[in-house]
Amino acid sequence: MRLAFMGSPDFAVPALRALHAAGHEIAAVYAQPPRPAGRGQRETPCPVHRAALELGLPVRTPARLRRDAAEHAAFAALDLDVAVVAAYGLILPPAMLDAPRRGCLNIHASLLPRWRGAAPIQAAILHGDAESGITIMRMEEGLDTGPMLLREAVPLGPRATTPGLHDALAALGARLILRALAEWPDPEPQPVEGITYAARLAxxxxxxxxxxxxxxxxxxxxxxxxxxxxxxxxxxxxxxxxxxxxxxxxxxxxxxxxxxxxxxxxxxxxxxxxxxxxxxxxxxxxxxxxxxxxxxxxxxxxxxxx
CATH class of the missing domain: 3.10.25.10 (Formyl transferase, C-terminal domain)
Incomplete structure:
Protein backbone atom coordinates (compact mmCIF):
# COMPACT_ATOMS: atom_id res chain seq x y z
CA MET A 1 0.00 0.00 0.00
CA ARG A 2 1.31 3.46 -0.89
CA LEU A 3 1.29 5.70 2.16
CA ALA A 4 2.76 8.70 3.93
CA PHE A 5 3.83 8.45 7.54
CA MET A 6 3.44 11.51 9.77
CA GLY A 7 4.98 11.51 13.25
CA SER A 8 7.68 13.10 15.36
CA PRO A 9 8.57 11.62 18.79
CA ASP A 10 9.91 8.25 19.93
CA PHE A 11 6.33 6.99 20.32
CA ALA A 12 5.89 6.97 16.51
CA VAL A 13 9.14 5.23 15.58
CA PRO A 14 8.03 1.59 16.12
CA ALA A 15 5.06 2.13 13.79
CA LEU A 16 7.26 3.62 11.07
CA ARG A 17 9.71 0.73 11.32
CA ALA A 18 6.89 -1.84 11.29
CA LEU A 19 5.28 -0.35 8.18
CA HIS A 20 8.63 -0.31 6.40
CA ALA A 21 9.43 -3.90 7.42
CA ALA A 22 5.98 -5.04 6.24
CA GLY A 23 6.76 -3.84 2.73
CA HIS A 24 4.40 -0.88 2.50
CA GLU A 25 5.50 1.76 0.01
CA ILE A 26 6.27 4.82 2.12
CA ALA A 27 6.21 7.71 -0.33
CA ALA A 28 7.17 10.32 2.25
CA VAL A 29 7.72 10.76 5.97
CA TYR A 30 6.50 14.00 7.55
CA ALA A 31 8.10 15.12 10.82
CA GLN A 32 8.48 18.25 12.91
CA PRO A 33 11.39 20.47 11.75
CA PRO A 34 14.81 20.09 13.42
CA ARG A 35 15.12 22.19 16.55
CA PRO A 36 18.00 23.37 18.78
CA ALA A 37 18.91 20.79 21.42
CA GLY A 38 21.69 20.01 23.87
CA ARG A 39 24.30 22.28 25.37
CA GLY A 40 25.44 23.51 21.98
CA GLN A 41 21.86 24.13 20.83
CA ARG A 42 22.58 22.39 17.53
CA GLU A 43 19.72 21.86 15.09
CA THR A 44 18.66 18.27 15.82
CA PRO A 45 16.17 16.13 13.86
CA CYS A 46 13.35 14.54 15.84
CA PRO A 47 13.32 10.74 16.41
CA VAL A 48 11.03 9.97 13.44
CA HIS A 49 13.18 12.10 11.15
CA ARG A 50 16.30 10.22 12.25
CA ALA A 51 14.62 6.82 11.83
CA ALA A 52 13.41 7.75 8.33
CA LEU A 53 16.91 8.72 7.27
CA GLU A 54 18.23 5.39 8.59
CA LEU A 55 15.62 3.61 6.46
CA GLY A 56 16.44 5.68 3.37
CA LEU A 57 13.02 7.33 3.24
CA PRO A 58 12.35 10.86 1.96
CA VAL A 59 11.50 13.32 4.75
CA ARG A 60 9.49 16.52 4.67
CA THR A 61 9.56 18.92 7.63
CA PRO A 62 7.09 21.77 7.05
CA ALA A 63 6.79 24.17 9.97
CA ARG A 64 3.06 24.63 9.38
CA LEU A 65 0.33 23.16 7.22
CA ARG A 66 -2.97 24.93 7.76
CA ARG A 67 -2.71 27.63 5.08
CA ASP A 68 0.18 26.29 2.99
CA ALA A 69 -1.42 25.63 -0.41
CA ALA A 70 1.90 24.52 -1.90
CA GLU A 71 2.29 21.89 0.82
CA HIS A 72 -1.28 20.71 0.27
CA ALA A 73 -0.57 20.29 -3.45
CA ALA A 74 2.68 18.44 -2.78
CA PHE A 75 0.87 16.07 -0.43
CA ALA A 76 -1.89 15.42 -2.98
CA ALA A 77 0.74 14.78 -5.67
CA LEU A 78 2.08 11.83 -3.64
CA ASP A 79 -0.98 9.88 -4.90
CA LEU A 80 -1.48 8.06 -1.59
CA ASP A 81 -3.73 5.21 -0.62
CA VAL A 82 -3.60 6.30 3.03
CA ALA A 83 -1.67 8.46 5.47
CA VAL A 84 -0.70 7.09 8.89
CA VAL A 85 -0.37 9.66 11.67
CA ALA A 86 1.20 9.10 15.11
CA ALA A 87 1.88 12.04 17.43
CA TYR A 88 2.83 14.27 14.50
CA GLY A 89 2.27 17.57 16.29
CA LEU A 90 0.65 19.53 13.46
CA ILE A 91 -3.06 19.71 12.65
CA LEU A 92 -3.92 18.38 9.19
CA PRO A 93 -6.21 20.72 7.23
CA PRO A 94 -9.16 19.32 5.26
CA ALA A 95 -7.22 19.47 1.98
CA MET A 96 -4.73 16.96 3.38
CA LEU A 97 -7.23 14.83 5.32
CA ASP A 98 -9.15 14.27 2.09
CA ALA A 99 -6.19 13.69 -0.25
CA PRO A 100 -5.41 9.97 0.35
CA ARG A 101 -7.89 7.59 -1.28
CA ARG A 102 -8.67 5.85 2.02
CA GLY A 103 -8.17 8.85 4.27
CA CYS A 104 -5.81 9.38 7.21
CA LEU A 105 -5.50 6.92 10.10
CA ASN A 106 -4.31 8.02 13.52
CA ILE A 107 -2.57 5.85 16.13
CA HIS A 108 -3.95 7.37 19.33
CA ALA A 109 -2.59 6.40 22.75
CA SER A 110 -5.85 5.96 24.64
CA LEU A 111 -9.12 4.08 24.52
CA LEU A 112 -11.19 6.74 22.82
CA PRO A 113 -13.31 8.62 23.62
CA ARG A 114 -11.42 8.75 26.94
CA TRP A 115 -8.43 11.08 26.81
CA ARG A 116 -8.70 12.84 23.53
CA GLY A 117 -5.98 15.44 23.18
CA ALA A 118 -2.26 15.96 23.65
CA ALA A 119 -1.24 13.98 26.75
CA PRO A 120 -3.35 10.80 26.99
CA ILE A 121 -0.61 8.58 28.45
CA GLN A 122 0.09 10.91 31.35
CA ALA A 123 -3.61 11.55 31.93
CA ALA A 124 -4.42 7.86 32.33
CA ILE A 125 -1.83 7.48 35.11
CA LEU A 126 -2.57 10.84 36.70
CA HIS A 127 -6.24 9.93 37.11
CA GLY A 128 -5.69 6.38 38.31
CA ASP A 129 -7.27 4.62 35.31
CA ALA A 130 -7.39 0.83 35.47
CA GLU A 131 -6.44 0.54 31.80
CA SER A 132 -5.17 2.45 28.80
CA GLY A 133 -4.69 1.31 25.22
CA ILE A 134 -4.49 2.18 21.55
CA THR A 135 -7.23 3.30 19.21
CA ILE A 136 -6.78 3.31 15.45
CA MET A 137 -9.16 5.97 14.18
CA ARG A 138 -9.96 7.61 10.87
CA MET A 139 -9.16 11.27 11.19
CA GLU A 140 -11.56 14.13 10.66
CA GLU A 141 -11.42 17.85 11.45
CA GLY A 142 -12.42 17.51 15.12
CA LEU A 143 -9.88 16.79 17.87
CA ASP A 144 -9.66 12.97 17.99
CA THR A 145 -13.35 12.68 17.13
CA GLY A 146 -13.16 10.32 14.14
CA PRO A 147 -14.62 6.82 13.86
CA MET A 148 -12.64 3.90 15.27
CA LEU A 149 -11.27 0.93 13.33
CA LEU A 150 -9.54 -0.92 16.17
CA ARG A 151 -9.13 -0.60 19.95
CA GLU A 152 -7.03 -2.72 22.29
CA ALA A 153 -6.60 -2.25 26.03
CA VAL A 154 -3.52 -2.48 28.23
CA PRO A 155 -4.05 -2.94 32.00
CA LEU A 156 -2.37 -0.40 34.27
CA GLY A 157 -0.76 -1.81 37.38
CA PRO A 158 -0.59 0.18 40.64
CA ARG A 159 2.98 1.36 39.90
CA ALA A 160 2.57 2.18 36.20
CA THR A 161 4.84 4.97 34.93
CA THR A 162 4.70 7.11 31.83
CA PRO A 163 7.92 5.65 30.31
CA GLY A 164 6.71 2.08 30.76
CA LEU A 165 3.22 2.76 29.41
CA HIS A 166 4.66 4.84 26.55
CA ASP A 167 6.82 1.95 25.36
CA ALA A 168 4.01 -0.61 25.70
CA LEU A 169 1.59 1.55 23.71
CA ALA A 170 4.16 2.40 21.04
CA ALA A 171 4.68 -1.32 20.40
CA LEU A 172 0.94 -1.99 20.45
CA GLY A 173 0.29 0.89 18.06
CA ALA A 174 2.80 -0.56 15.58
CA ARG A 175 1.05 -3.92 15.69
CA LEU A 176 -2.47 -2.50 15.39
CA ILE A 177 -1.74 -0.21 12.44
CA LEU A 178 -0.44 -3.19 10.46
CA ARG A 179 -3.62 -5.08 11.30
CA ALA A 180 -5.80 -2.11 10.36
CA LEU A 181 -4.15 -1.80 6.95
CA ALA A 182 -4.42 -5.55 6.34
CA GLU A 183 -8.05 -5.98 7.45
CA TRP A 184 -9.66 -2.54 7.01
CA PRO A 185 -12.39 -3.20 9.59
CA ASP A 186 -15.54 -1.13 9.30
CA PRO A 187 -15.15 2.10 11.30
CA GLU A 188 -17.48 2.63 14.25
CA PRO A 189 -18.49 6.02 15.66
CA GLN A 190 -17.06 6.87 19.05
CA PRO A 191 -19.48 6.64 21.99
CA VAL A 192 -20.92 9.96 23.06
CA GLU A 193 -20.55 9.02 26.74
CA GLY A 194 -17.25 9.13 28.60
CA ILE A 195 -15.52 11.82 26.57
CA THR A 196 -12.53 13.34 28.41
CA TYR A 197 -9.67 15.58 27.32
CA ALA A 198 -5.96 15.44 28.16
CA ALA A 199 -4.62 18.98 27.88
CA ARG A 200 -1.09 19.75 26.77
CA LEU A 201 1.26 19.67 29.76
CA ALA A 202 3.24 22.62 31.06
Whole structure:
Protein backbone atom coordinates (compact mmCIF):
# COMPACT_ATOMS: atom_id res chain seq x y z
CA MET A 1 0.00 0.00 0.00
CA ARG A 2 1.31 3.46 -0.89
CA LEU A 3 1.29 5.70 2.16
CA ALA A 4 2.76 8.70 3.93
CA PHE A 5 3.83 8.45 7.54
CA MET A 6 3.44 11.51 9.77
CA GLY A 7 4.98 11.51 13.25
CA SER A 8 7.68 13.10 15.36
CA PRO A 9 8.57 11.62 18.79
CA ASP A 10 9.91 8.25 19.93
CA PHE A 11 6.33 6.99 20.32
CA ALA A 12 5.89 6.97 16.51
CA VAL A 13 9.14 5.23 15.58
CA PRO A 14 8.03 1.59 16.12
CA ALA A 15 5.06 2.13 13.79
CA LEU A 16 7.26 3.62 11.07
CA ARG A 17 9.71 0.73 11.32
CA ALA A 18 6.89 -1.84 11.29
CA LEU A 19 5.28 -0.35 8.18
CA HIS A 20 8.63 -0.31 6.40
CA ALA A 21 9.43 -3.90 7.42
CA ALA A 22 5.98 -5.04 6.24
CA GLY A 23 6.76 -3.84 2.73
CA HIS A 24 4.40 -0.88 2.50
CA GLU A 25 5.50 1.76 0.01
CA ILE A 26 6.27 4.82 2.12
CA ALA A 27 6.21 7.71 -0.33
CA ALA A 28 7.17 10.32 2.25
CA VAL A 29 7.72 10.76 5.97
CA TYR A 30 6.50 14.00 7.55
CA ALA A 31 8.10 15.12 10.82
CA GLN A 32 8.48 18.25 12.91
CA PRO A 33 11.39 20.47 11.75
CA PRO A 34 14.81 20.09 13.42
CA ARG A 35 15.12 22.19 16.55
CA PRO A 36 18.00 23.37 18.78
CA ALA A 37 18.91 20.79 21.42
CA GLY A 38 21.69 20.01 23.87
CA ARG A 39 24.30 22.28 25.37
CA GLY A 40 25.44 23.51 21.98
CA GLN A 41 21.86 24.13 20.83
CA ARG A 42 22.58 22.39 17.53
CA GLU A 43 19.72 21.86 15.09
CA THR A 44 18.66 18.27 15.82
CA PRO A 45 16.17 16.13 13.86
CA CYS A 46 13.35 14.54 15.84
CA PRO A 47 13.32 10.74 16.41
CA VAL A 48 11.03 9.97 13.44
CA HIS A 49 13.18 12.10 11.15
CA ARG A 50 16.30 10.22 12.25
CA ALA A 51 14.62 6.82 11.83
CA ALA A 52 13.41 7.75 8.33
CA LEU A 53 16.91 8.72 7.27
CA GLU A 54 18.23 5.39 8.59
CA LEU A 55 15.62 3.61 6.46
CA GLY A 56 16.44 5.68 3.37
CA LEU A 57 13.02 7.33 3.24
CA PRO A 58 12.35 10.86 1.96
CA VAL A 59 11.50 13.32 4.75
CA ARG A 60 9.49 16.52 4.67
CA THR A 61 9.56 18.92 7.63
CA PRO A 62 7.09 21.77 7.05
CA ALA A 63 6.79 24.17 9.97
CA ARG A 64 3.06 24.63 9.38
CA LEU A 65 0.33 23.16 7.22
CA ARG A 66 -2.97 24.93 7.76
CA ARG A 67 -2.71 27.63 5.08
CA ASP A 68 0.18 26.29 2.99
CA ALA A 69 -1.42 25.63 -0.41
CA ALA A 70 1.90 24.52 -1.90
CA GLU A 71 2.29 21.89 0.82
CA HIS A 72 -1.28 20.71 0.27
CA ALA A 73 -0.57 20.29 -3.45
CA ALA A 74 2.68 18.44 -2.78
CA PHE A 75 0.87 16.07 -0.43
CA ALA A 76 -1.89 15.42 -2.98
CA ALA A 77 0.74 14.78 -5.67
CA LEU A 78 2.08 11.83 -3.64
CA ASP A 79 -0.98 9.88 -4.90
CA LEU A 80 -1.48 8.06 -1.59
CA ASP A 81 -3.73 5.21 -0.62
CA VAL A 82 -3.60 6.30 3.03
CA ALA A 83 -1.67 8.46 5.47
CA VAL A 84 -0.70 7.09 8.89
CA VAL A 85 -0.37 9.66 11.67
CA ALA A 86 1.20 9.10 15.11
CA ALA A 87 1.88 12.04 17.43
CA TYR A 88 2.83 14.27 14.50
CA GLY A 89 2.27 17.57 16.29
CA LEU A 90 0.65 19.53 13.46
CA ILE A 91 -3.06 19.71 12.65
CA LEU A 92 -3.92 18.38 9.19
CA PRO A 93 -6.21 20.72 7.23
CA PRO A 94 -9.16 19.32 5.26
CA ALA A 95 -7.22 19.47 1.98
CA MET A 96 -4.73 16.96 3.38
CA LEU A 97 -7.23 14.83 5.32
CA ASP A 98 -9.15 14.27 2.09
CA ALA A 99 -6.19 13.69 -0.25
CA PRO A 100 -5.41 9.97 0.35
CA ARG A 101 -7.89 7.59 -1.28
CA ARG A 102 -8.67 5.85 2.02
CA GLY A 103 -8.17 8.85 4.27
CA CYS A 104 -5.81 9.38 7.21
CA LEU A 105 -5.50 6.92 10.10
CA ASN A 106 -4.31 8.02 13.52
CA ILE A 107 -2.57 5.85 16.13
CA HIS A 108 -3.95 7.37 19.33
CA ALA A 109 -2.59 6.40 22.75
CA SER A 110 -5.85 5.96 24.64
CA LEU A 111 -9.12 4.08 24.52
CA LEU A 112 -11.19 6.74 22.82
CA PRO A 113 -13.31 8.62 23.62
CA ARG A 114 -11.42 8.75 26.94
CA TRP A 115 -8.43 11.08 26.81
CA ARG A 116 -8.70 12.84 23.53
CA GLY A 117 -5.98 15.44 23.18
CA ALA A 118 -2.26 15.96 23.65
CA ALA A 119 -1.24 13.98 26.75
CA PRO A 120 -3.35 10.80 26.99
CA ILE A 121 -0.61 8.58 28.45
CA GLN A 122 0.09 10.91 31.35
CA ALA A 123 -3.61 11.55 31.93
CA ALA A 124 -4.42 7.86 32.33
CA ILE A 125 -1.83 7.48 35.11
CA LEU A 126 -2.57 10.84 36.70
CA HIS A 127 -6.24 9.93 37.11
CA GLY A 128 -5.69 6.38 38.31
CA ASP A 129 -7.27 4.62 35.31
CA ALA A 130 -7.39 0.83 35.47
CA GLU A 131 -6.44 0.54 31.80
CA SER A 132 -5.17 2.45 28.80
CA GLY A 133 -4.69 1.31 25.22
CA ILE A 134 -4.49 2.18 21.55
CA THR A 135 -7.23 3.30 19.21
CA ILE A 136 -6.78 3.31 15.45
CA MET A 137 -9.16 5.97 14.18
CA ARG A 138 -9.96 7.61 10.87
CA MET A 139 -9.16 11.27 11.19
CA GLU A 140 -11.56 14.13 10.66
CA GLU A 141 -11.42 17.85 11.45
CA GLY A 142 -12.42 17.51 15.12
CA LEU A 143 -9.88 16.79 17.87
CA ASP A 144 -9.66 12.97 17.99
CA THR A 145 -13.35 12.68 17.13
CA GLY A 146 -13.16 10.32 14.14
CA PRO A 147 -14.62 6.82 13.86
CA MET A 148 -12.64 3.90 15.27
CA LEU A 149 -11.27 0.93 13.33
CA LEU A 150 -9.54 -0.92 16.17
CA ARG A 151 -9.13 -0.60 19.95
CA GLU A 152 -7.03 -2.72 22.29
CA ALA A 153 -6.60 -2.25 26.03
CA VAL A 154 -3.52 -2.48 28.23
CA PRO A 155 -4.05 -2.94 32.00
CA LEU A 156 -2.37 -0.40 34.27
CA GLY A 157 -0.76 -1.81 37.38
CA PRO A 158 -0.59 0.18 40.64
CA ARG A 159 2.98 1.36 39.90
CA ALA A 160 2.57 2.18 36.20
CA THR A 161 4.84 4.97 34.93
CA THR A 162 4.70 7.11 31.83
CA PRO A 163 7.92 5.65 30.31
CA GLY A 164 6.71 2.08 30.76
CA LEU A 165 3.22 2.76 29.41
CA HIS A 166 4.66 4.84 26.55
CA ASP A 167 6.82 1.95 25.36
CA ALA A 168 4.01 -0.61 25.70
CA LEU A 169 1.59 1.55 23.71
CA ALA A 170 4.16 2.40 21.04
CA ALA A 171 4.68 -1.32 20.40
CA LEU A 172 0.94 -1.99 20.45
CA GLY A 173 0.29 0.89 18.06
CA ALA A 174 2.80 -0.56 15.58
CA ARG A 175 1.05 -3.92 15.69
CA LEU A 176 -2.47 -2.50 15.39
CA ILE A 177 -1.74 -0.21 12.44
CA LEU A 178 -0.44 -3.19 10.46
CA ARG A 179 -3.62 -5.08 11.30
CA ALA A 180 -5.80 -2.11 10.36
CA LEU A 181 -4.15 -1.80 6.95
CA ALA A 182 -4.42 -5.55 6.34
CA GLU A 183 -8.05 -5.98 7.45
CA TRP A 184 -9.66 -2.54 7.01
CA PRO A 185 -12.39 -3.20 9.59
CA ASP A 186 -15.54 -1.13 9.30
CA PRO A 187 -15.15 2.10 11.30
CA GLU A 188 -17.48 2.63 14.25
CA PRO A 189 -18.49 6.02 15.66
CA GLN A 190 -17.06 6.87 19.05
CA PRO A 191 -19.48 6.64 21.99
CA VAL A 192 -20.92 9.96 23.06
CA GLU A 193 -20.55 9.02 26.74
CA GLY A 194 -17.25 9.13 28.60
CA ILE A 195 -15.52 11.82 26.57
CA THR A 196 -12.53 13.34 28.41
CA TYR A 197 -9.67 15.58 27.32
CA ALA A 198 -5.96 15.44 28.16
CA ALA A 199 -4.62 18.98 27.88
CA ARG A 200 -1.09 19.75 26.77
CA LEU A 201 1.26 19.67 29.76
CA ALA A 202 3.24 22.62 31.06
CA UNK A 203 6.13 22.92 33.50
CA UNK A 204 3.79 24.27 36.17
CA UNK A 205 1.83 20.99 36.16
CA UNK A 206 4.79 19.34 37.87
CA UNK A 207 4.62 21.43 41.08
CA UNK A 208 3.68 19.16 43.97
CA UNK A 209 0.86 20.45 46.16
CA UNK A 210 1.40 18.82 49.54
CA UNK A 211 -2.25 19.38 50.49
CA UNK A 212 -3.17 16.71 47.93
CA UNK A 213 -3.40 13.12 49.12
CA UNK A 214 -0.35 10.86 49.05
CA UNK A 215 -2.11 8.72 46.44
CA UNK A 216 -2.68 11.72 44.15
CA UNK A 217 0.90 12.93 44.60
CA UNK A 218 2.28 9.48 43.82
CA UNK A 219 0.26 9.39 40.61
CA UNK A 220 1.56 12.82 39.64
CA UNK A 221 5.17 11.73 40.16
CA UNK A 222 4.65 8.55 38.10
CA UNK A 223 2.73 10.40 35.37
CA UNK A 224 4.86 13.50 34.86
CA UNK A 225 8.38 12.08 34.92
CA UNK A 226 10.50 12.48 32.91
CA UNK A 227 8.62 15.50 31.50
CA UNK A 228 7.63 18.05 32.64
CA UNK A 229 8.98 16.53 35.86
CA UNK A 230 7.65 16.88 39.40
CA UNK A 231 9.25 19.16 41.95
CA UNK A 232 8.90 20.99 45.24
CA UNK A 233 10.77 23.87 46.87
CA UNK A 234 13.75 23.36 49.20
CA UNK A 235 15.93 26.28 50.33
CA UNK A 236 14.71 28.39 47.45
CA UNK A 237 15.57 25.75 44.84
CA UNK A 238 13.39 23.41 42.81
CA UNK A 239 13.99 19.91 44.19
CA UNK A 240 13.01 17.34 41.56
CA UNK A 241 11.10 14.35 42.88
CA UNK A 242 11.77 11.54 40.42
CA UNK A 243 10.18 8.65 42.33
CA UNK A 244 8.02 8.32 45.42
CA UNK A 245 5.44 6.03 47.00
CA UNK A 246 2.46 6.47 49.34
CA UNK A 247 2.99 5.59 52.99
CA UNK A 248 1.03 5.73 56.22
CA UNK A 249 1.64 8.28 58.93
CA UNK A 250 3.48 6.90 61.96
CA UNK A 251 1.08 5.62 64.61
CA UNK A 252 0.03 8.30 67.08
CA UNK A 253 1.19 11.17 64.84
CA UNK A 254 -0.96 14.27 65.14
CA UNK A 255 -2.00 15.60 61.73
CA UNK A 256 1.11 17.55 60.65
CA UNK A 257 1.30 20.52 58.29
CA UNK A 258 1.35 19.14 54.73
CA UNK A 259 4.87 19.22 53.34
CA UNK A 260 6.50 18.57 56.72
CA UNK A 261 9.38 16.08 56.71
CA UNK A 262 8.57 13.43 59.31
CA UNK A 263 11.75 11.36 59.54
CA UNK A 264 15.36 11.26 58.41
CA UNK A 265 14.54 8.94 55.51
CA UNK A 266 12.39 11.30 53.45
CA UNK A 267 8.84 10.70 54.70
CA UNK A 268 6.69 13.77 53.99
CA UNK A 269 3.23 14.60 55.34
CA UNK A 270 0.49 15.23 52.78
CA UNK A 271 -3.14 16.26 52.93
CA UNK A 272 -4.01 12.59 53.43
CA UNK A 273 -1.35 10.09 54.46
CA UNK A 274 2.36 10.50 53.75
CA UNK A 275 4.67 10.26 50.75
CA UNK A 276 8.01 8.46 50.87
CA UNK A 277 10.59 10.18 48.64
CA UNK A 278 12.58 7.57 46.72
CA UNK A 279 14.67 9.42 44.13
CA UNK A 280 15.62 13.09 44.09
CA UNK A 281 17.67 15.63 42.15
CA UNK A 282 18.93 19.11 43.00
CA UNK A 283 19.55 21.65 40.21
CA UNK A 284 22.79 20.93 38.38
CA UNK A 285 23.33 17.66 40.24
CA UNK A 286 22.93 14.01 39.27
CA UNK A 287 19.75 12.12 40.23
CA UNK A 288 20.20 10.05 43.40
CA UNK A 289 18.26 7.42 45.28
CA UNK A 290 16.90 8.93 48.47
CA UNK A 291 19.36 7.24 50.83
CA UNK A 292 22.35 8.56 48.87
CA UNK A 293 20.74 11.98 48.44
CA UNK A 294 20.05 12.32 52.16
CA UNK A 295 23.63 11.54 53.05
CA UNK A 296 24.66 14.74 51.28
CA UNK A 297 21.56 16.91 51.73
CA UNK A 298 20.00 16.84 55.16
CA UNK A 299 16.23 16.95 55.47
CA UNK A 300 15.78 16.93 59.25
CA UNK A 301 12.34 16.18 60.66
CA UNK A 302 10.34 19.36 60.88
CA UNK A 303 11.62 20.78 57.57
CA UNK A 304 8.69 22.08 55.53
CA UNK A 305 8.94 21.60 51.77
CA UNK A 306 7.30 24.14 49.50
Missing amino acids: KADGKLDWTDSAVALDRRVRALNPWPGTYCALDGEALRVLAAAPATLPAGTAPPVPGTVLDAAGLVATGEGALRLLRLQRPGRAPLDADAFLRGTKLPPGTVLG
